[in-house]
Amino acid sequence: xxxxxxxxxxxxxxxxxTLSRRLCEYDDFVRTLRGRQVGKLMPEGSETSRALASxxxxxxxxxxRRLTVWxxxxxxxxxxx
Numbered sequence: 907x908x909x910x911x912x913x914x915x916x917x918x919x920x921x922x923x924t925l926s927r928r929l930c931e932y933d934d935f936v937r938t939l940r941g942r943q944v945g946k947l948m949p950e951g952s953e954t955s956r957a958l959a960s961x962x963x964x965x966x967x968x969x970x971r972r973l974t975v976w977x978x979x980x981x982x983x984x985x986x987x
Contacts, residue, residue: 932965936973939986947982958982 935945947958955977962984966973972987 929961929965929968932961933969936962936965936969936971936984939971939984942985944983944985947984949980949982955980955982959984 935947939945945962947955947962949955949958959975959977959982962982963973963975966975966984973984974987975982975984977983
């Protein structure tokens with residue numbers, strides 16, 4: 907049987923980032939762009955450029971901004987359409 911204990915909230919480690927918090931990161935990337943600026947995302951670890959491009963595209967739909975998204979040499983680029 908597991909051992910149970912009650913502790914104060916400030917004694918517990920913070921919970922890991924939720925999916926929605928991670929997705930907000932992509933929303934922020936899209937919101938950052940102004941005029942003719944181009945965003946550039948480079949995959950890390952096991953991420954793929956296709957997954958990054960998909961996340962950026964979904965973020966643009968969530969916040970109502972049209973983007974042009976493309977991939978070159980494994981790097982994802984995006985700009986306001």
